Amino acid sequence: MDVAVVGGGNSGLEAALQLIKIAKSIYLLERGSQLKADTVLVEKAKASEKVNIWTNTQVREIVGDKLVTGIRVQRNGKETLLPVQGVFVEIGSVPNSEIVGFVEKNRWGEITVNCECETNIPGLFASGDVTNVPEKQIVVAAGEGCKAALSTFRYLSQRQ
Ligand SMILES: Cc1cc2nc3c(=O)[nH]c(=O)nc-3n(C[C@H](O)[C@H](O)[C@H](O)COP(=O)(O)OP(=O)(O)OC[C@H]3O[C@@H](n4cnc5c(N)ncnc54)[C@H](O)[C@@H]3O)c2cc1C
Structure with missing residues (x-):
């Protein structure tokens, strides 16, 4: 299964590294120009042939009907549909503490x-x-x- 992980922070990198064991390939998508995770995690991800790191990448749409079939992203002004069957969103959470x-x-x-x-x-x-x-x-x-x-x-x- 090909999957995408959205977010290049520690959560995203940890998710990608866990997925190496079970996914065929992993797109690691980060909207910024570089990954924000700890260097040790980034180095492990870079060392894996399964992990494709895409920085400067904005997610536009998760595509699918009953199941995920792809993720539409914009990278360097160009829109691409990545054929993935799973998306893991790791872009942080806001505590409900108001x-x-x-x-x-x-x-x-x-x-x-x-x-x-x-x-x-x-x-x-x-x-x-x-x-x-x-x-x-x-x-x-x-x-x-x-x-x-x-x-x-x-x-x-x-x-x-
Ligand atoms: C997509 C996803 C996948 C996850 N997968 C895992 C996993 O595989 N393994 C794992 O261990 N953890 C996982 N987690 C984390 C796990 O869900 C949380 O750590 C855990 O649920 C936290 O429990 P909690 O009671 O602190 O908060 P919550 O489970 O979020 O419970 C808070 C409750 O308070 C209620 N609430 C909020 N505001 C108010 C209010 N003003 N008045 C009354 N009630 C209110 C909410 O409706 C909710 O029911 C995952 C989290 C997400 C988002």
């Missing part, structure tokens, strides 16, 4: 927590993807949620 405007956040809008899931507001706990905890993964979010519940329990117990 509802707590008064809490401390980092520059990406993630709620800042310590290792006990405490925010800077006493009695306000946060966990999962919306926080600054690295690795946006289900098992991490579930574990952090459990920690936040235990911290909340301790916080309330100390106030009785």
Whole structure:
């Protein structure tokens, strides 16, 4: 299967490197003039014959009916339809943290927590993807949620 990964940051490169094992070829598409990922990841991708790195490439459309059949891109002013059967979009995510405007956040809008899931507001706990905890993964979010519940329990117990 030929696939495309959209995004030349660490997420995109990690996805492309994982796909090397199962995909026939991978188009790694980055709109900027160079990949933004860590050098070690970029070097690994460049070393693979399966990975085609396309910088200065804007995605215009993911084409298909029931299934993906291609991705239309614009590169150096020229539009091309790449015949791929899978597209992995790795262009980042925006944390849905506006509802707590008064809490401390980092520059990406993630709620800042310590290792006990405490925010800077006493009695306000946060966990999962919306926080600054690295690795946006289900098992991490579930574990952090459990920690936040235990911290909340301790916080309330100390106030009785
Ligand atoms: C395309 C994709 C593929 C992924 N694949 C994997 C994978 O293979 N393995 C893996 O481990 N992780 C994967 N992840 C990451 C994983 O989904 C997240 O890390 C995990 O779901 C985070 O859990 P969470 O509870 O913090 O947030 P979420 O799962 O996003 O849950 C947040 C919930 O809060 C609700 N919500 C938001 N705002 C409000 C509000 N104002 N009021 C009430 N409710 C609200 C939302 O509707 C949602 O139900 C993937 C993520 C994406 C986007």
